[in-house]
Amino acid sequence: AAVLEHYPDAKPTIGPAIDTGFYYDFDFGETTIKEDDLKKIEKTMRKLLPSWKEFSHQEVSANEARSHYTHNAYKTELINDLESEGATITLYTVGNFTDLCRGGHSENPAKDIAPDSFTLDKVAGAYWRGDEKNPMLTRIYGFAFENKEALAAHQARIAEAKERDHKKLGAELDLYVIDEQVGKGLPLWTPRGTIVKHALEDFARTLEKRYGYEHVETPYIGSEKLYRTSGHLDHYTSSMYAPIDMDGGKYYLRPMACPHHIRLLMRKPISYRDLPVRYAEVADYNRYEKSGELMGMIRVRKFELTDGHIFVSPEGLKEEFKNVCHLIEEGMRGLGLSDTVSYRFSKRDPNNKEKYYPDDALWNTAETTMREALDEIGFEYTEAEDEAAFYGPKLDVQAKNVNGKEDTLFTAQMDFLLPEKFNIEYTDKDGQKKRPVMIHRSTIGSLERVFAFLIEHYGGNFPLWLSPVQLRIIPVAEAHQEYARGIYDELTAVGLRVELDTENESLGKKIRNAKKDRLPYFAVIGDKEVDAKKITLESRDGSSRFETVNHLANDLLAEIENKG
The missing domain is CATH 3.40.50.800 (Anticodon-binding domain)
Structure with missing residues (x-):
């Protein structure tokens, strides 16, 4: 409402409540909104607040709703979607402002909202519906809390977060650069940053050696046949770059090293005496990320992962997964992140048949084995349904960045599918051919992402x-x-x-x-x-x-x- 008083031609789109307040996306046309403009908008919000005593709502037909928004294509699109879903369409009015909304408001904003408990924070760009093919909108963020004191405490946390932001400190301490001519999401490690990177690599490799891993090196490119067999071309192409035509075939920059490690394993016959086989590599990966999702070193397009793959008998799976958990714990402790990270046991949704490999018995075995392994070593974790990988359950190592957003630092995953796709076999003690199970795991995650979290965790004051x-x-x-x-x-x-x-x-x-x-x-x-x-x-x-x-x-x- 306050925005429309100052910019009557602006087109409101959507604006939900979020953990720390709210945001609203607008199309301002040719007008550019800057953060200096927020002061006058905020002042008008406080002026309007005393008159906002009650929300009234009206259920309307799609045609009636569209008649309210004849000049707003965004609202019209939302109305059309609601109509196709058969959903109830409601308009809410307070003061002189009416909006397309589901409801759930304060009963009496003038009474419930203290005028000094909110403030407008910043302006950002946002694609309509998060799709970079759609128009870029202007997003206005605001903080809203119970009272002035809670707002002030949050603003103090935000100020500290800005000082610890890895993008700010990365530049001040000359650790890395994202150069426009090189490309978005393609970090350049400076001499100082490279020292930290090498220290992290050495830490991971030393830890892996103590846990029985063999280090390998594999190419950062792979053939179409390799990724067709692995299933990446069926399930992961949106994150892969266009192929390179070479020698009459197609080759891809790799998004993962698991197919390479599998083919390395299959270079010779495998006996039960060889298992478990543990390969580790600081592997180069290239994954496509939308430009709007890129963020400093936390989300990039080229990165190096402290990757590893284990091939183990089904009977040895539980103990080997315990071994992986101990390695992860020791890695986090060595980095000083033990009190910062949390662990999430990510399972499938058995009703989501399209998202997951269709074998109930396999899934039940994998999830039961992972849960038993975690419980037997006293691992503290939460459970999340419908967060598993296509081929198996996973343990997610979760960490919050300095702005409070939770990201997955890295994962450990059980996989019964790739050994089948590649027809991996070993000879058991009775001379029979058996299928091993595969564990995908990392030691400390990608060097780029863990580097960003370490910068923020230590505020640049590295150990x-x-x-x-x-x-x-x-x-x-x-x-x-x-x-x-x-x-x-x-x-x-x-x-x-x-x-x-x-x-x-x-x-x-x-x-x-x-x-x-x-x-x-x-x-x-x-x-x-x-x-x-x-x-x-x-x-x-x-x-x-x-x-x-x-x-x-x-x-x-x-x-x-x-x-x-």
Whole structure:
């Protein structure tokens, strides 16, 4: 209503309530709405509120409803859909404003809504009905809470979230870039970001080796025959890029590595003595995402997954899945995310016959096995129906980003289908051919997504083992540079990531820069340090210590070893 007072030609479309308030999408035509315009709209909302004492509603025919919206194609489309569904069509009126709506409003907005309990937040673009082929609309977001205090608390959380946003910190700390000429959703890792990436890769590989995985390398492309056999071309083409014509055949950038690992397994006969076979790979993937769904490093088009596939006998499935759960728990603990993530047991909807592989006995076995494995190791989880993969149930590792939106960090899935599609067999102890079960799983998820969550979780203050620069040495004056250089050489020789700041800046500015760069440690080298042949180590928590270089090196290496 307030928008139409200022922009009478605007076309309202839809506007639901959401967890933190509401939004409404408008077509403003040639008019561009900026966030500065929200103040006047909000002021008008407060002016109208005292007169909004009661909603009245009217059930109308589709023709009557259309007559209200002769100049609004969006509302007309909604009315046509309601008509085809045979749904009741209702118009709600309050004050001078009437809208097509299902209802569920406050009985008395003037009484129930405090004028200082809401505010307009931001303007964003949104495609009509979420389809990028449709017109782009203007979405106005607002916060609404029970009272002024709850609103203020939420705004404080939002302000902190903005400071922790991985897109903001990624730029400030020079960790990654999304370059327009390279393309949307195609991140470029900077030298500093690459250090973090390699640390995550090493962490995942070390963990996988301890859990009995063999590391493999497979190509990021595959033939049409491969993806036809796997079923990806039947069920996953919307997320795959157009094929490349080559050597008289079609090849695809891979969205997943499971078919490659299967063919690698099938290079030789398999015995029950070989099982379980555990393959792991930091695998390159390319998946198409709509441009409106891309977000920083959380949702990209090219990424690297700490992927793995296990081939196990049906009898060994439960114990092997327990092993996977232990690996995941240890991975999350090592990253410091144990208290941040949650686990979801995703099952099929048995009534949704089109979405899932049609074998009730197989599904019952898989879901029972997964539930028993989770329960026997005391895993805390929630259950979600109709969230399984096409071929089997899965355990989703869920995490909320800094804005409160929950995403799946990665999954572990049981799969009885692909072994059948590829006709994988092993010889059991009686010499009979049997079909193994496959487990798809990740160790820490995609490097891009977990990197984004880690940036936000730590606010850019990475633990020592992940920090691109672990220590910066700051000589006070030129006379101290020789000693500082010697310290630099000693510490880098034992594998520490050290920078030597020889810039012609004041000491105060150098210290401020070290803090701004969110370094875990910096060391100021002056006369005291040179005379004592020691170093004063300053921590970002404000503490300091005066010690020998050898003692310092041992302390930092121990902290890294303990994932500090």
